[in-house]
Amino acid sequence: MTLATADQSGMPSARIVLLKEFSSQGFTWFTNYSSEKGEQLAANPQAELLFYWPMLERQVRVRGRVEKIDRTASETYFHSRPIGSQRSASVSQQSQPVESRAALEQAVNELSETTQVSCPDNWGGYRLVPTRFEFWQGRESRLHDRFRFEPSDTGWVITRLQP
DSSP, X not given: OEEEXXXXXXXXXXXXXXXXXXXXXXXXEEEEXXXXXXXXHHHOOEEEEEEEEGXXXXXXXXXXEEEEOOHHHHHHHHHHSOXXXXXXXXXXXXXXOOSOHHHHHHHHHTTTTOSOOOOOTTEEEEEEEEEEEEEEEOOGGGOOEEEEEEEETTEEEEEEEOO
């Protein structure tokens, strides 16, 4: 999914992240809290997700507030990952400059004998709790179908939008 965040000045930033879970509580992914996205979410805990299927001419946008998931759930997921991924997450200072690819590989290689990697304190999960959905279906002549869902006291209000 595409995750869009913004810094304190409002400058947007978008990137692809791996959706790991969705439920009635929201949409969950994992990352380094010290990364650019982590810093942006700390300053502005709102984001938008975009799911796009070009062959179907469909997309879903999900907007909402973002919260960290509990530490136990983050650690459980961290330890379910392949050991190589755990080692990489342990040594990576995501979004920070690195001297070279070789320096990064050396840091990971230093953990090559390690079979038990601790989940870094600055690594874990986020959950976007939806406050708005928008569904888009492409149509000929740009006469697309768009529907916005927003919560109300009585449920979700559905509004048809012009293309």
